Amino acid sequence: MDPHVVIVGGGFGGLYAAKALLKHKPGEPTIRVTLIDRRNHHLFQPLLYQVATAGLSPGNIAAPLRGILRGQKNVQVLMAEVVNLDAPGNAVILADGSRIGYDYLIIATGASHSYFGNDQWAADAPGLKTLEDALEIRRRVLLAYEQAERTEDPAEREALLTFVVIGGGPTGLELAGALGEMAHLTLRENFRRIDPAEAKIILIEGVDRLLPPYPPDLSAKAEEMVTRLGVTVLTKTRVTGVTDRYVTVSTGESTREIPCRTVLWAAGVQASPLGKVVQSQTGAELDRVGRVIVEPDLSVVGFPNLFVIGDLAQFAHGVERPLPGVAPVAMQQGKYVAEVIRERLAGTSPEMFRYHDKGSMATIGRAAAVAQIGRWKLSGYLAWLSWLFIHLLYLAGFDNRMLVFLQWLWNYFTYTRGVRLIVNRGINEPREKGK
């Protein structure tokens, strides 16, 4: 029987591992691959904020896993949820109780945001991780403008037109920038009683600057650019409470309440629950946010046929600090693990994983981004063009890269965001509480 690799999770890590397991040299066995995901699609997460802010459609940034891997006959895609693991018995266990045995297992189920122990904030401050999250955020933002247009109460109107984004990392910056553009450019002339440009967009960050892992001068540039889009940046500000009426913030000694109806959460990291499952089955250590601490070859200590990659893994070998939870790390780890499995089957032993850092970038809005590529630091138009180019490049494998590009061009030149649709619940239906 050909060796069987099970991959759990169809994000960047899992998908790139599956793709890399296609190739085999003459004489090597064909590797059977089963890719399991709860969803039927791969999501191009770096552009998810564009769906949340009505610039792109879900179909532009997500593609069915089966479609992507259509031609790769050795891969079986299964839409199912892995809830447990039998590491000594080499099997994963699905939600319906069935077992799937493996020779090698790759776990790549990623991470989500963390409310730092305040999970009750989730209903009023949704985060951005899935298509459903993005559509819910889009719905709330658009509905707030609709309700502001209808209300007769000036205080209520002001609260409806106050949008709070919590977390000054790349996602928070992207969301706040896009909300600023929406208020000042997209919705111009759309309303008769309110002026969307009067909307307040507040970006809150706990430390003393935006984009903390970036060099301070790029943080300063980012703050300058996002402020120009009409966003108010509050640094050194901690959030101590979130309700459906206001956000409570604390700056040093003083505490105040910001009345608002739309709060978006873009802070914290929390590893997928499969991290804990791996720990209980293998005794592997987890880090503070629940990521599995992996060996130099990305396997779990004592289980050389069990790999954890991407946002669920904490890799700290030969690097100054653990690798960040970004798409390029996951992609490279996916490819690397495929190579490790192939070498093991051939009886050779692979070198340790090394991350090739090609730089990092964050976008803020129209023609505004910051980028760090090696020793180069870019900001403004050129950084934005690089961002655009690189993101389009990596949409490869998506049929609709060209359509996304055209949609972008269209949005850019016409200042529109065409996908301003409110679906699922209307103006008379209350917000759903809890997840």
Next chain:
Amino acid sequence: MDPHVVIVGGGFGGLYAAKALLKHKPGEPTIRVTLIDRRNHHLFQPLLYQVATAGLSPGNIAAPLRGILRGQKNVQVLMAEVVNLDAPGNAVILADGSRIGYDYLIIATGASHSYFGNDQWAADAPGLKTLEDALEIRRRVLLAYEQAERTEDPAEREALLTFVVIGGGPTGLELAGALGEMAHLTLRENFRRIDPAEAKIILIEGVDRLLPPYPPDLSAKAEEMVTRLGVTVLTKTRVTGVTDRYVTVSTGESTREIPCRTVLWAAGVQASPLGKVVQSQTGAELDRVGRVIVEPDLSVVGFPNLFVIGDLAQFAHGVERPLPGVAPVAMQQGKYVAEVIRERLAGTSPEMFRYHDKGSMATIGRAAAVAQIGRWKLSGYLAWLSWLFIHLLYLAGFDNRMLVFLQWLWNYFTYTRGVRLIVNRGINEPREKGK
């Protein structure tokens, strides 16, 4: 104070009325318009089946009403639900109890499908009227294939791969044709255990042919074309039961059960509930399906400032049979009523409404359609090209007409349907019962 026109409903009728109320001749008063809709978007309904079958994104066929009417300063768009009417007092009443007064009122809230008194079938046989309906149908169809790939039970697999479409009018034909294409072309090579081409698609019609209002030879052509796409057509067949396990059909004397997991409803017409409200307020007559029987100028008898247009109106003056519930009728009635209001304000009296029938067409699939234009009858490739051309033409006013065209071209040449996304509920979550 400038005269105030309230329009209820932002479909083809309401939107075209609002647009036509922009123009005014020198010396005429500016007409203030309030357009009220429960949703924030206008929906290009003729292409809704493309969203249900994963060919287009919601954003391709829907556009925010505010965006469309952005430049028309005399129009105020309100996202709200009209639940009642005070016809003698010239006011509409919203769900929150507030009243909006009018000088002229245009009601254009359309119609939906009818389960002929079997509303309990709705949960297992969703119809196609809103974006939510389309996304739910897409989800069910895609999930059925996913579950078929996972099940070990051959009878269950067969039921999962049986898709029943009830109603052989244009919508039923479009849905069945698209499901046939999906099974035979789009999903080819996507699965490893099932062959999507083995899916059974069954189209059920009560009378003796598809497309009953069309000439019999076009009905025969349509049946031939849809059969070629792998669809089984059952005519003279009545549906007597729908559950989540099977559809019960009766042909003449015999009755049988078709085991299936996906049933789509494309039969019957039921006017919007505002028809009954109009009746109780004005004493207007309703027809069998609840449409308001209107005067030659589309007003309600005894209320010359209250108009009902589009699918909610039954217009039978100077025509052989009442006008059909299609987009061109609604568009022309919207424009006509705007003209009537302008003439009334000028003190002149308008001629009665006359429908200019430019023909009708139904599409079946790739390069397959039937059309009747005056005495011309077309079928096949040429009819399909006409259908494509006319639908793109009427997407005017939508920013993204070009993008829809490109998406279509892409789908056509690559046989793909890129928007095959399952959102909202996953594979372990049961179907929602009831609406």
